[in-house]
Amino acid sequence: MNANKRPAVxxxxxxxTAIQTRFSARAFLPKPVPRETIERLLELASRAPSGTNxxxxxxYVLQGASRDELVRKVCAAHDAMYANPALAAEYREEYDYYPEKWVSPYIDRRRENGWSLYGLLGIAKGEKDKMHAQHQRNFRFFDAPVGMMFTLDRIMGRGSLADYGMFLQNLMLAARAHGLHTCPQAAWNGFxxxxxxxxGAGEHEMLVCGMSLGYLDEKAPVNSFHTPREPVSGFTRWLE
Structure with a gap:
């Protein structure tokens, strides 16, 4: 289509509204998502920009038995690592999603996020079993019927992760347009x-993250948790 003839929004x-209502949902209904809907979301996501295209x-889209078997495998590994922390050395992320050393204001936001969520769920500081169980909800896709895994060819540069972020955002906003919710998850990376x-990924592929996709469980208290955002004045400098 000629760019000059593309319609305005x-x-x-x-x-x-799609942007404002997107959040990381942590409880989903078992209602299945039609394949044609998922294909449409991915088609829309693919319109994301990327360096030199x-x-x-x-x-990788997981549903049914494939989804359930991956849940079983990773939850078993997660439980084993909880019982024997030395096993953590076997499960390393291929790239540093988080910094090696935390500093303000990032550590403050991280702590606020964690304790606000645990507080809502009635998990007190030091209740390690409950924390472990809640963390494992990630590896059950928060009960969403659709799980996704996203990979990147290792030959690509770090700029491709920026491209990937735009692709993932497109996917999440498209999901909102279709009445669906998502939860992007770096928690999977260590596994x-x-x-x-x-x-069935090739040896040349690196895991970028996972994602849960489905219909929101509106009755679940955890879905009332929405994270705050800094005001524009807090992260913007105007130069004239």
Whole structure:
């Protein structure tokens, strides 16, 4: 289509609503998501920009038995690591999602996020079993019927992770337009040695993150948890 003939956004409020209502859902209904809907979401996501149009994303969609078997495998590894922390050395992320050393204001936001969520769920500081169980909800896709794994060819540079972020955001906003919710999850990254063979990824692929996709469980208290955002004035400098 000629760029000059592309229509303007006729309903900007809907675009804003999709952005404003996107959040990391942590409880989903078992209601299945039609394959054609997932395909449409991925088609829309693929309109994300990428450096020289490299389109570096690879997506693996897990449903049914494949999803359930991956849940079983990773939850078993997660439980084993909890029982024997020395096993953590076997499960390393391939890239540093978080910094090695935390500093303010990032550590403050992280702590606020964690304790606000645990507080809502009635998990007190030091209740390690409950924390472990809640963390494991990640590896059950928060009961969502659709799990996704995203990989990147290791030959690509760090800029492709920026491209990937735009692809993932497109996917999450498209999901909102179709009445669905998501939860992007870096929690899976440490279990790449289990996940990549399970989905049939090649040796050249690196796990970027996972994602839960489905219909929101509106009755679940955990879904009332929405994280705060810094005001524009807090992260913007105007230069004239």
């Amino acid at each position: 006729a309903d900007p409020i809907s675009v804003e 490299t389109q570096p994303w690879n997506v 790449a040695k289990i996940i990549l063979p399970h989905v």
